[in-house]
Amino acid sequence: MSEAQRSAQSIFAPAQGLANDWLEFFNARAVQPAAAAATEDDVRGPGQLDNSLHSVLTITTMTLATSGAKGAAMVTLLLVAMTVVCVPGAQPRSFTQTEIAQLDRFVMEVMRCARIPALSLSLVSDDDVVYEKGYGTANPTTRTPTTKDTVFCLGSFTQSFTSVLLADLLSRNENKTFETPLRDIMGSRIHLPGHYRADLVNLKDILSMRTGLSNMDIIATAVGVNRYRLMEQNLRFAPEVTSFRESYVFNEILFSLVEEAARALGGNTWYRLLRQHVFNRLGMENVAFVHMDAKENNKLASPVHSLNGKPVQVPMDAYKGQELVAAASSVCASASDMTRWMQFILSGGKKDDSQAKYSLTKDPEHFAGHLAPRDASTTRREEIMRVRRLQVMRRDVLQNTFQPVQPRPRGSTRLTGFSQPDIQVSYTRESNRYAFVSQEGSLPGYESLITLLVDRKAGVFTAFTGDGGARAYAAKTLINTFALDMLLQGNPWVDSTSVCHVMDTMTDMTRRSEPHPTRVSAMSEPIRPLEDYEGTYRHYGYGDVFIRRNGSELHLEYGELGRYILTPSSRNDTFIIQANSGPLWYTTNADEYRSKGPYLAFFDNRYNDPERRPETVTIPFFSSDIAPVFSKHPVRPVESEQEDVECDACANFISVPLILTAAMSTMVVSLRNHCTYDDLKKAADSILSKTKYRPKIGIICGSGLGHLGELVEDRIAIPYKDIPIFPISTVPGHEGKLIIGTLEGKAVVLMQGRSHTYEGYPTQKIAVPVRTMKLMGVEILFVTNAAGGINPGYAVGDLMIIKDHINIAGFAGINPLIGPNDDRFGVRFPPMSNAYDIELRNLAKKLGKEMGFESFLREGVYSMLVGPNFETVSECLLLRKLGSDATGMSTVPEVLTAKHAGMRVFGMSLITNKVVSEYDSEVMASHEEVLETGKKRSEDLQALVSAMVKNLKV
Numbered sequence: 001m002s003e004a005q006r007s008a009q010s011i012f013a014p015a016q017g018l019a020n021d022w023l024e025f026f027n028a029r030a031v032q033p034a035a036a037a038a039t040e041d042d043v044r045g046p047g048q049l050d051n052s053l054h055s056v057l058t059i060t061t062m063t064l065a066t067s068g069a070k071g072a073a074m075v076t077l078l079l080v081a082m083t084v085v086c087v088p089g090a091q092p093r094s095f096t097q098t099e100i101a102q103l104d105r106f107v108m109e110v111m112r113c114a115r116i117p118a119l120s121l122s123l124v125s126d127d128d129v130v131y132e133k134g135y136g137t138a139n140p141t142t143r144t145p146t147t148k149d150t151v152f153c154l155g156s157f158t159q160s161f162t163s164v165l166l167a168d169l170l171s172r173n174e175n176k177t178f179e180t181p182l183r184d185i186m187g188s189r190i191h192l193p194g195h196y197r198a199d200l201v202n203l204k205d206i207l208s209m210r211t212g213l214s215n216m217d218i219i220a221t222a223v224g225v226n227r228y229r230l231m232e233q234n235l236r237f238a239p240e241v242t243s244f245r246e247s248y249v250f251n252e253i254l255f256s257l258v259e260e261a262a263r264a265l266g267g268n269t270w271y272r273l274l275r276q277h278v279f280n281r282l283g284m285e286n287v288a289f290v291h292m293d294a295k296e297n298n299k300l301a302s303p304v305h306s307l308n309g310k311p312v313q314v315p316m317d318a319y320k321g322q323e324l325v326a327a328a329s330s331v332c333a334s335a336s337d338m339t340r341w342m343q344f345i346l347s348g349g350k351k352d353d354s355q356a357k358y359s360l361t362k363d364p365e366h367f368a369g370h371l372a373p374r375d376a377s378t379t380r381r382e383e384i385m386r387v388r389r390l391q392v393m394r395r396d397v398l399q400n401t402f403q404p405v406q407p408r409p410r411g412s413t414r415l416t417g418f419s420q421p422d423i424q425v426s427y428t429r430e431s432n433r434y435a436f437v438s439q440e441g442s443l444p445g446y447e448s449l450i451t452l453l454v455d456r457k458a459g460v461f462t463a464f465t466g467d468g469g470a471r472a473y474a475a476k477t478l479i480n481t482f483a484l485d486m487l488l489q490g491n492p493w494v495d496s497t498s499v500c501h502v503m504d505t506m507t508d509m510t511r512r513s514e515p516h517p518t519r520v521s522a523m524s525e526p527i528r529p530l531e532d533y534e535g536t537y538r539h540y541g542y543g544d545v546f547i548r549r550n551g552s553e554l555h556l557e558y559g560e561l562g563r564y565i566l567t568p569s570s571r572n573d574t575f576i577i578q579a580n581s582g583p584l585w586y587t588t589n590a591d592e593y594r595s596k597g598p599y600l601a602f603f604d605n606r607y608n609d610p611e612r613r614p615e616t617v618t619i620p621f622f623s624s625d626i627a628p629v630f631s632k633h634p635v636r637p638v639e640s641e642q643e644d645v646e647c648d649a650c651a652n653f654i655s656v657p658l659i660l661t662a663a664m665s666t667m668v669v670s671l672r673n674h675c676t677y678d679d680l681k682k683a684a685d686s687i688l689s690k691t692k693y694r695p696k697i698g699i700i701c702g703s704g705l706g707h708l709g710e711l712v713e714d715r716i717a718i719p720y721k722d723i724p725i726f727p728i729s730t731v732p733g734h735e736g737k738l739i740i741g742t743l744e745g746k747a748v749v750l751m752q753g754r755s756h757t758y759e760g761y762p763t764q765k766i767a768v769p770v771r772t773m774k775l776m777g778v779e780i781l782f783v784t785n786a787a788g789g790i791n792p793g794y795a796v797g798d799l800m801i802i803k804d805h806i807n808i809a810g811f812a813g814i815n816p817l818i819g820p821n822d823d824r825f826g827v828r829f830p831p832m833s834n835a836y837d838i839e840l841r842n843l844a845k846k847l848g849k850e851m852g853f854e855s856f857l858r859e860g861v862y863s864m865l866v867g868p869n870f871e872t873v874s875e876c877l878l879l880r881k882l883g884s885d886a887t888g889m890s891t892v893p894e895v896l897t898a899k900h901a902g903m904r905v906f907g908m909s910l911i912t913n914k915v916v917s918e919y920d921s922e923v924m925a926s927h928e929e930v931l932e933t934g935k936k937r938s939e940d941l942q943a944l945v946s947a948m949v950k951n952l953k954v
């Protein structure tokens, strides 16, 4: 057993129960006879089909985009003369039992040859559901049979849903269209390479994939980039394949921007909006999201693919990187859901249904937008040329698509397509053809395809588990054409006795026509010592890859994708690369991807001189149109640990304690307590007299984060000005209201906004609301704030669980506990080593993980300076040296007061901006930026705090 196989066994622990090979796996468990046998009731007549139909559908050369976690490989399939012959003069009628048996036999034979464990199918005609059925075993462990309600993850299909959502959101918005620049919708900084791109890019450009940028979706899986970092940093280094709006270039990562735009237009997260505006309205009940709730969905078909020839269950971890490309590829649905979707699309987006009323087409122009056309022509090059000439939303294309179309004249080579981004409509070359729309999707372990005969108002959806690649494509295409042909009363050209052979032919042809980057064969010796290749190689868009020598082997590491072993090849400085271990290594090492023959090349591109060390490395197997070139970088950067920083000012510091002592010499000590125990008690009682609730949980909301107060139910709001001892907030983003009510069923008191020392209040005054809460009975205090990211590994939009703080202000004598100690609150010398409750921090981490926040959830040290100015560059560098991950102007006084009074504390910072740590940087911090980031990420912060409150046992 190879090392890879051994790791496969341990990594795929849930798959231990699986049979030894696909055949056994399949025979023993997958296709069980009539797992969900159709009854006469399942089968309805095909409705108003054209009964004079006598069609020959020839799919000739066809370009399709495959996508999903494996990325956007353009695969050209040469499918010769695959002909669907339909019987002339046929009448609409229901399927007979014999026909059902014929279809079932066909599907099961395809499943056997393509090694498909679970498959669902849905066939519609006009408003009729002709056939819905599940085959095989959805979950080999529980042996759950597949049904029409079994859920399959659909990959790229998600883009259609997102487009329809946007069509709907825009149709409700007077001022915005698909052509409004994204910057005017999102109001945020979008950095993209190339002239004008960032200024002009609009929704249409992204949905129809016309930005000309290479897809970098691998970074979502591999290096856990979050949305803010993507927008701020990675995207600006996206390789340019073509100029802006010049052609179609498959790109899923940019859907992250679409998701943000949906949020800006709809005021809620893309997930919620999609459910609310699309799925609920269409009655799509089984929908789940692959990286979020799919794993809890007991209808989910277990994803399976093969590794070293063996079937293995794909762990749900494989999909965690989907967060960033969620709007492009995360939706999972059942055949019964897709029945509704097909009916919706076939009705042109207007449909009245007994169960759901929906009309997304207030303005047809808007609906047209989601169907931004592109050419589905014979070759990608031609396609590119045509797209350049096409109007993105050409009405006639749309009309042709959604109105019955006349057959194309014989010999016409016109293939008209439209895309959102890859729904295709093709008019084929022979006579008596009809237009079809198809869209496919795939993710590791899942495949799906919809084929719609638009002018016949008929459609079929197929989804299954198992390997992707050419064979899966052949399988789904054959099932869909067979089913449609039966639906159209045809006499299918292929049957269950010939289908496996046809599938073999199609697969072989694809393999032969697939471009192979470079054929290289393994060699035993590289041309230079292995040390010459070692190092950190950096691409500012893709991140870092690390190449290390390990004995006689060379290893490459790239984020979560794990470690790869490099084997020297017959070409100088070129290695064959094979995934070997690491969290997600199997996602690039599954059999279906390996057939692509990944290789990797090192260059000293200046001279190709064997004496020189290679300076760059190219990794063509990444799913992009342009293989990224990583350049050698001197140091391996540390993500969460602190780097040693270059700091001009720091160099002059004799020692940190010395400056702090110097600072203390300026301290101003106030010996006065700003409120007596009695004042505070009176305030607490007065507040309690206004509400029936007795909160044990207190929450303080930082700059721009007060919206949490809106989630408090049955609430009263008391302006701080009406609580005489409270300091009044004077800063924008701090409402200045005390809210009392329930959050997730728990009584809470919440401060919508706080006061700061820099507003002119003595720090003891900042302690007043906390002590008042204590006297109201609060035991647990949640403190949130907006903070500047000091840790270079942090990105704007990250949420940082506060692990500890550094009270820089305290070093200068600013501490709310200074003054006479009132023992009724706490002891004179309170310990502060456990300021931030470990159990609460663990709860936040657990819930954050469950909520899919891992990629932007951090834990670190907060430092407080008094402000109100933001830090100088040297101060930032100093704070970094001191071990601070984020800095702000609040929180610490509140935490000290709460801990002194025996409360448990949970603190969280939203990284609203990155501190400026380069002396010649032109970037400047601003409170506007702080508030804007707060607006964007505050929902996630609210969701996490709410979930914590829900889980607390108080």
Ligand SMILES: O=P(O)(O)O[C@H]1O[C@H](CO)[C@@H](O)[C@H]1O
Binding pocket: 701, 702, 703, 704, 731, 754, 756, 784, 785, 786, 787, 867, 888, 889, 890, 891, 926, 927, 930
């Ligand atoms: O700490 P909060 O109140 O969230 O606010 C932070 O944001 C403000 C600066 O933009 C400062 O008040 C700083 O402390």
Ligand SMILES: Nc1nc2[nH]cnc2c(=O)[nH]1
Binding pocket: 786, 787, 788, 789, 865, 867, 869, 870, 871, 887, 888, 889, 912, 913, 914, 915, 925, 930
């Ligand atoms: N001190 C400080 N406070 C902040 N609050 C939000 N951002 C910042 C920052 O960069 N520095």
